[in-house]
Amino acid sequence: MAERDREFVEFVEAAGASLRRTAYLVGGDRDRADDIVQDALYKLYLAWPKVRRTGNPFAYARRMVVNVAHDGKRRPWRREVSTADVPDRMERDDFVSGYAERNEVLEALRGLAPRQRACVVLRYYEDLSVEQTAEILGCSAGTVKSQAARGLDTLRKAIDRARRTSRAL
Incomplete structure (x- = not known):
């Protein structure tokens, strides 16, 4: 080789x-x-x-x-x-409840715009700095900050909406 x-x-x-x-x-x-x-x-x-x-x-x-x-x-x-099939209502003491929360986050993450998703993943999952994220995405640090902030706000709203819906079922 x-x-x-x-x-x-x-x-x-x-x-x-x-x-x-x-x-x-x-x-x-x-x-x-x-x-x-x-x-x-x-x-x-x-x-x-x-x-x-x-x-x-x-x-x-x-x-x-x-x-x-x-x-x-x-x-x-x-x-x-x-x-996907709509799941039955989950019991709170069900052993998979932690997994369901993870799925809520992943589903909400899929709903983000591509640039926002990339900023959130690189900043908070990969734990990169604003500057490193900006370099990878080929944009300014300000763009990373604003896209990450909007992405986090959208994630919070989507997760809150999903939880309200699951409680209503």
């Missing part, structure tokens, strides 16, 4: 899980996350010599994941509409 390939494989082994988590949170679907990461890693491999010289391949790869996730949304043949 060539040195270039060995370095790339080591990078993928080290960063793959984190890139997949980011793709899942930005893309909203596990299967789609796999496709996003695969597309991003393919593009990264083609640019690997240049990326390796920049000194921060993980930031570059993360940006590629976000870009691929957004590009996929623009292609009409990739748009899918998920449907």
